[in-house]
Amino acid sequence: MPKLTSAKAEKVWEGISRAHCSMLAALEQDMEPKTGIPLAWYQVLAELSRAPNGMLRFQDLARVAGISESGASRRLNQMMKSGLIDRHSCPTDRRGVYAHLTARGKTAYEKGHEVFLRSLDRNLGNHLEPGEADVLRAALARLS
Numbered sequence: 001m002p003k004l005t006s007a008k009a010e011k012v013w014e015g016i017s018r019a020h021c022s023m024l025a026a027l028e029q030d031m032e033p034k035t036g037i038p039l040a041w042y043q044v045l046a047e048l049s050r051a052p053n054g055m056l057r058f059q060d061l062a063r064v065a066g067i068s069e070s071g072a073s074r075r076l077n078q079m080m081k082s083g084l085i086d087r088h089s090c091p092t093d094r095r096g097v098y099a100h101l102t103a104r105g106k107t108a109y110e111k112g113h114e115v116f117l118r119s120l121d122r123n124l125g126n127h128l129e130p131g132e133a134d135v136l137r138a139a140l141a142r143l144s
Contacts, residue, residue: 022123023123023124024039026119026122026123027039027116027119027120027123030115030116030118030119031112031115031116031119034115035108035111035112035115036108037082037084037108037112040065040067040075041075041078041079041084041108042108042109042112042113042116043065043066044061044065044075044076044079044085044099045084045085045101045105045106045108045109045112046109046112046113046116047061047064047065048061048085048099048100048101048105048109049101049106049109051101053100054100054101054105054106055088055098055099055100055101056098056099057090057096057097057098057099058072058073058076058097058098058099059072061076061099076099079099079105082104083102083104083105084101084102084104084105084108085099085100085101085102085105086099086100086102087099087100088100
């Protein structure tokens, strides 16, 4: 397979970066006014909703949500104050702390997920043909 030239790689990166920024802005514009939570909080709730028992260790949650540990602490503390998550100690490791999805958090996630899917349909689904989406998904999967 021929190697991608630096110039082409740069253009691909610019396209990925622009698309990412544009999609984040569109999703954020839909999310907060319609759900009362920012997109970043929705992403945390989404990760917790997929986790066993709705729980993830703080550091694992930070990793999968793509935030620094200090940023995670701040975000998770804000979410705890809002009643969306609570903190559980690890029974086998006193230093281990889990974030746990509360009933209020589950409700917020479900509402947010509906808004998220509608926003994706409008901002992504209306711009890609099904075949293009498959090719793009496969290419992005190879990058991650």
